[in-house]
Amino acid sequence: MSASVLIIDDEDALRKLLSRIIGLEGFTVEEAASIKAGLSVLGRRQVDVVLCDVKLPDGNGVDFVKQLKAAYPVIECILLTAYGNIGDGVQAIKNGAFDYITKGNDNDRIIPLLHQAVTRVSGNRIKAVSIREKSGYDFDNIIGNSPVIHEAMQLAKKIALSDAAVLLLGETGTGKEVFAGAIHSGSKRAGHSFIAINCSAFTKDLLEGELFGHKAGAYTGASKDKKGLIQLADKGTLFLDEIGELPLELQAKLLRVLENGEFIRLGDEKTTLVDIRIVAATNRDLEADIRNGHFREDLFYRLNVFSLTLPPLRARPDDIVALSDHFLKKYALKENQPILKLNAGALQLLKQHQWKGNIRELKNVLERAVILTEGEEITPAQLPYDIQRQGNAGQHHLSLAAVEKMHIRRVLQITNGNKTKTAELLGIGLTTLYRKIEEYDIR
Incomplete structure (x- = not known):
């Protein structure tokens, strides 16, 4: 199956030209003249890469990247602009764009960039599914001594002893997969598989095949039987990350698994029985999604037998020391260099930061700092500018x-x-x- 590219540009002639050039390279091409039309395509088709103009009739491409990556984190986006602007370029990359190029000047870069982006998307999709004989996590992997994380761990240990479904709530990057793995390791299913999938990484059709599998001949290209992740997780635990992104049709099929332990593969007629525990996670407000008709109420209550809200990193600033020490050792080993320390100024800035991306953001910041640091200590100069700026702004507040x-x-x-x-x-x-x-x- 060829990679799919969505072109969003309101200039018909340019969009058609790009579509023809990209199509001749073997890509499947979709077109849209506005952000609204582009979102409609994304909602019904598998897309790997979005090639998007910056100035569109119903919005700005730089802002759209952030919206796109929030809804479809696996998809990569390349922005096209008629007039290169350094500020826009920096913001586009911060918002998650794969690249930012100028029309006319960078035309010869489009095809190579598309191939690079598709390669990353393939890697992202592979990472979106994890099949392990054991979870690889236990409660010792959870770092921190703050009261809020201690309370969450104690509750998780009690939950692990049950066989009921679990719903993990909390912001992105708070460690929901680590907790899910620890719950599996602490359960009676610990000797069986721990399988994880990020529901937001796939379109409905691909996700249905990943979860439920198919019979040979179920659709074009399905040459042999395929076991889905639900069947592979038999006797073990299935972790459904970003459960709020699960399409309504698949929510109904998942509900049947939870209620009766059974499902039907694509193209099959007979029922398959399984014995699995489901742990789901989301950063969405599922109760609001229920009111809006985007999430089934009956599925919510089946998943929410036990719920556990993981605290954001800003609620546990004292844990930043232990977390930083852990990641600095990890990245020093990766870069084959001595273990670095944070000096007092850098540590203070990390404690003051709001960490919207939570532990995942802290990991990225520290990995960057390890690469940039030449001495033995990480100073504020090796931290991202926005963290330095917040610290400097704080210095201007009068006591x-x-x-x-x-x-x-x-x-x-x-x-x-x-x-x-x-x-x-x-x-x-x-x-x-x-x-x-x-x-x-x-x-």
Whole structure:
């Protein structure tokens, strides 16, 4: 099956030309003249790479990249612009774009970039499915001593002893797969397979085949029987990450597995029985999705026998030291260099950061720092600019003492240094004023 490229551009002539050139290279090409039309294609077709104009009638391509990667993290996006802009280019890459190129100047780069992007997408899809005889995780893999992570671990250990479904909630990057694996390792199913799949990595048809398998001849290209992940997880645990992205039709089939332990493969007529435990995870508000008609209420209650909300990293800043030590050892080994330490300034910046990407973001920041650092310590200079900037901004916030010092000095100027009058205006005693003047070294 050839890789699929979606071109989003409101210039009909250019879109048709690109479509022909890319099609001649062996790609399957879809077209859209707007972001809305592009999203419609993405909703019904398997797409590997999006080639998107920056200026579109219903939005900006740079902003669209962020929306695209949130909904379809496996898909790669290459942005095209008529006028190269460094600021837009930097923001596009930060938003998740594979590349940002200028129309006309970079035309000869389009085909090579598409091949590179498709290679990454293939790797992303392979990583989206994990089949292990054992989970590879246990509760010792969970790093941190803060009260919130300790409470989550204690609850997870109790949940592990049951065989009921589990729903892991929390922001992206909070370690839901690690917890899922630890729950499996702590269960009676620990000696059997732990299988994980990211539901957002596949379209409906591909996901159905991955989960439920198919009979030979079920569709064109299905030359032999294929066991789905649900069947492969028999006696073990199936971890469904990003369960909120599961299409409604597949939600109904999953509900049958949860209720009766049975399903029907694509192209098959007979029922297959399985004995599996399902652990699901999401960063979405499933109850809001239920109200909007995007998630089945009956499936939610079957999955939500036990729910566990994992704390964001900003709620456990004291754990950043232990997490950083762990990742720095890991990346030093990977880069074949001595283990680095964070100096006090860098550590303080990491503790102040909001970590919207949580532990995953911290890992990326530290890996980058290890590569950039030449000495023995990581300093603020090796941290991303946005983290440095937040730290610098924090330095400009005035403390209560600094505000008090400025105010006393200002009132002294108004009274021409008359301390009695100054004390009256400040509403404090003269002795207190003299003490404050000495304490703040006001001259």
